[in-house]
Amino acid sequence: MQTTLIQGKNMVKFESKTFQLGEKLTQEQKEYFRKYGVIQFKNFINAETIQTFISELDKIEKQWLADGIEKINGIPLKFGKDEHGNKMIQRMCFTNKYSTFLGEFLKDPRLQLLVELLAPYDGRISDNEKDGLVFNHYVNAPNSKFTQMGWHTDSPRDLFLGQKILPMLNVGVHLDNCPSTNGGLRVLPGTQNQSVLKLLFGKKQFIDHTPDEKEVGFEIEAGDLTVHDGRLWHRVEVSPNFGEKSRRRVMYVPIITGKYMPKNENSKTPFYHRFAKVVQK
Template sequence: MVFASLFGERLRAFVRDPRFGAVLDVAGPGYRIGERERDGLVINHYRHEEGSTYQRLGWHTDSLRDLFYLEKPRRYLNVGFYLDDSPLSKGGVRLIPSSHRQGLFEMMTRKAYFLDHRPDPDEYALEAAAGDLTIHDGRIWHRVAQATATGDASQRRVMYLPLMSGPLKEKHEGSPTPLYFRLKRLAGY
């Protein structure tokens, strides 16, 4: 669910909480909360069970979307808020360390975006507990592995909020649906 904070007062208050100042300090000078940028506050809900359509997510970088806006990929950070424990049995995020330092060609060609779900020998499995906060660079290669657990034991919910720097590029009700969303649908998401 994208732009979730625009649909509920509690989530809106959450992303506007002054305690985020400490997170912005970690990001560095010039960063802001992208409540209306990129996809705003995103809520992901993964379950591994029959009929579930969102059980995993193939390899990708979040910065590829910059190319769809005809921009050079820039650094931005994704802050993850874990609503459930995320042990290995629930699948979870896999990252390829240091891949955020890659060049543009490698960012575009290292993996088949969203189609490739295979484990990578260099990947790191991110485990988190409910209430944990994580930060990852949007240029890093990452995927969401499918849970080995099933049903309620597989449920994993995470909220992601972008921290942005550079030019402000807010979206509004009249903004067109980005092409990358249409391409994700072709990949079965």
């Protein structure tokens, strides 16, 4: 599949392609990411690991619900209800701090390789900063609060935190099959190279859910890994299905640059979370 994108006076042809992540990043992979700001690696984890992740996340969710936890390290959890009307946590943060298995996963040498995509900047896996290892659980149900996510870049968060916009990566580990026909990740390839004004105001951050004729979706299978530049315009499309058929579970961890800013149980809630009820992020 090839999609033609128009950026100002330049024409950028996007070539949909997947890769395998081995013991090192290839030059082709680096150049592909540098051009488009996104890359997909197939079969990053196997079926057994997927089930272990899901089991660990289920345990954490049950414990937090039982304990009435609403925030972790100052970051609000996002609650909703599943297709049966049961309360569920649809966005969980710092899960790596509540599971030895998930914590060890972030030490996978293959994840460390991805830091090279930030060159010439020095990057690090954000296990103790930002929101840690995040678990997003999308399900299209009548009382679900988390079915989609509007167009956004990840850069405004830096401004809210009083620092300049810095390069970062969002690394997603997909736990369910998600063909593009079932919603999921949409991006505008190449927009990581846009001006600061377009990065901040090119679309209405989180509020705009309108499909873009230039957007690109992905044919994702459980176990795949996606990486996108935080400056890239991206969104999550709602599934046309309901209940179990709509379920999409993704773990995200950022790879970041800049000053080390760890969080703990005394950390304050970032200002931008005050808008959560408006944008339904």
